[in-house]
Amino acid sequence: MRIGYFLSTEEYGPAELLAHARAAEEAGFQGLWISDHFHPWNNEQGNSPHVWSMIGAIGHVCDLHVTTAVTCPTVRIHPAIIAQAAGTCAELLGGRFTLGVGTGEALNESILGGPWPTLDVRLEMLEEAVGLIRELWTGEVVSHRGRHYTVEHARIYNVPDVPPEIFVSAFGPKAAEVAGRIGDGYIGTSPDPELVGRFKEVSGGRPAQAGAKVAFAPTREEGWEHAHRLWPNAGLPGEMAQILPTVDHFEQATGLVTMDSTRESVVAGTDLDQHLDQVRTYADAGYDELYVANMGPHHQDMIEFYGEHVLPEFA
Template sequence: MVQIGYTMMSEHAGPRQLVEDLVRAEEVGFDFSVASDHYFPWLDEQGHAPYVWSVLGAAAQATSRIPLMTYVTCPTMRYHPAVVAQKAATVQLLSEGRFRLGLGSGENLNEHVVGAGWPAADVRQEMLVEAVRIIRDLFSGGYVNHRGKHFQVESARLWDVPEQPPPIGIAVSGDQSCRIAGELADLVIAVEPEAELLTAFDRYGGAGKPRVGQLPVCYDPDRDAAVARAHQQFRWFGGGWKVNAELPGTSAFAAASQFVRPEDVAASIPCGDDVDAFVEAVRAYTDAGFTEVALVQVGGDAQLPFLNWAEKTLLPALRQL
């Protein structure tokens, strides 16, 4: 049976609300959770971008059952991989083994803030491979020295190491990233229900490993209100990650999505309260082979109504998949 997750979307709400909403998500029965790791929102209308690692620490203490995960962290620009390893080990200890470290090659939107420039996609993938290997070495608990093409590590060691290191997931969008994930990851991450990605992941060594997808949804009893909210805050989504990864800020996303119409968004994001539409959107992921699907409810003010509806209506329907 597919596992249904809840997304702490840090572009939609401040840190206290993110934790409070997650507590409710645990109460209503979501199987796991993921959290975005951003320095910027995609659009000004979203209005938030707290430091997710502080949020995760608070979430680990405020909850007792629900697994946590970054979706995803870039371990190559804003954060050095040695620091990411320390963050992840700490959250794993705080959550008593409920944390998974989701990694990806990043977005210009967030990584430009350190002023190091934005590398080409092939270089970003090289950096990710090197970073994952450093993180895994540090999870082993010993001293690590590394002289690599992109990173230097000098006598680093994690002094608080969990007995079970956090599993590492890698986000994929094409054959190159699928190869990296198949060879280096414990699970694969994607945001589109493309069976071809999972087939490639399996081909490169990922067979039998978890595969986690993410699906934006917009619940509201008033479907027109849901469509309007989804368009206001999620119209950026249609560009695809090969485009989205390159855009440098909210103004660029606003320009890139200026001609996206509400009906375009409604065609790709289930909006309203028709539970069958939500189920069919999740079914696209399960049919593609995903074992877990994290839902993103669009809009910070809409979380509690969505969670209450999910408890009574949506989750029981999704349990039938």
Template structure:
């Protein structure tokens, strides 16, 4: 059965608000919750960037059964992979087995802040592969010494490990990334409803099969509001950065850069790409592109901090009913 998630957007809400939304999302019936891990918002209008890992620890204690996930953490520049391994193990203990570590090769917006520059894509992917190797080794509980091309680990051991381990999802955007990461990850993370991602993953020798033990986890922005014009205006203000696509977005370094890159994006352009307004059937139609592409898990992003409470109390329940009625059954994908 397809699973539906709620996105805790650190770019548009403060930490206390996010914990409250997490609790409400669990209560209304979302299957899992994903949290972005940013140092900066994409646009200054969003106005927030709390530390994801502290907030997730609080969310783990404020909720009881909903799945949790980073979407996604970059374990190569801003964080050393040994530190990510420790954080993930601790969070899994706090979440009592509900946490999945979502990893990706990162965005310049967040990673440049530590002063190590911004590597080319091929180098970023090689760094991510080595970081996964380090994380996997440390999650065995053994003493680890590592001398690699990008990372060094000296006599490190994770002392508090969860009994169930920590499963890894990895964000992939093309054939090269799939071939590199599918054999070493537990789950696929995709940023667009592309069936080639799923079929390509399942074709890789040694990769866990999507629809079997592996999940394909996607994400889609929506902007629900009783008034369509209000929703379009909010989506344009808060989410016009989305129009550039990930090949552009990964390289922009600052919110000012995103502002400049999106200065000619019109409200109608955003409305064409993101379902806006009160029509829940339009949201279901947009989300269906993911399950038609073979994705097992789909996280919704409700755009804007103002209106989250109303979305969760008024629209989320009926929307989940419609999504579950329309989505296919028989797929494994529960968080």
């Protein structure tokens, strides 16, 4: 299994993220994920730099492959603009770029004041958006009048000769089927073999990437405290992460997430076996790549620990 590092734009500022990218490459991580948010999940996280600015800067500090995890090309940003931005980033990175896309969250996408569509509509929008992005990446002049998007006489001039792959995020069976139809790969966050298997069945065995978090710290209890303070949203059930519209709503909802549930769900501390077991869980679910983020202030220690102890086990 390939292991990369997950840059959390919600928790860290621009300069910190660049330092993480450099350190991850030096430690031997094999790629980078980077999240795309307008808002963080809560005020404690306290950051949300613009992902497309960050990707351009990352290309100047390291040579790792970068994947957006994930961009929503349907509501907040028109797919034609995503096509241009992703084409430019892929050219800047010498082709070391994958466009990860998904149906998004109201937290980020409802900022312009429009209605938040149902999941079925969002999947329909995503499928049309991905098709439009691929068409624009041909370098031809494109006019498009679809159900959700209109483009008049648009042409993207800067895209590598081989356009980026598009990986599609999915959190349920219906979304996994859409991802299998339209994606070059799959993006998930849960070690769910049924979802990964469904995607691979529909897609003919295309690759799957996952993201996971740890709370590396001198003790497990300190790690859990950081995780509970910074990322209680990870404990929210069902579709709440997709439909809550504001940071305030997330802070209200995560007040119901207990420290006990955080302890049960988060790998914390320095126990090597627990970190290795989490990676194996994702490998056993069928993922080909795993991108690991650290929650809390001990990110440099986590990167060095993984470089020395975890990455060699899966080389």
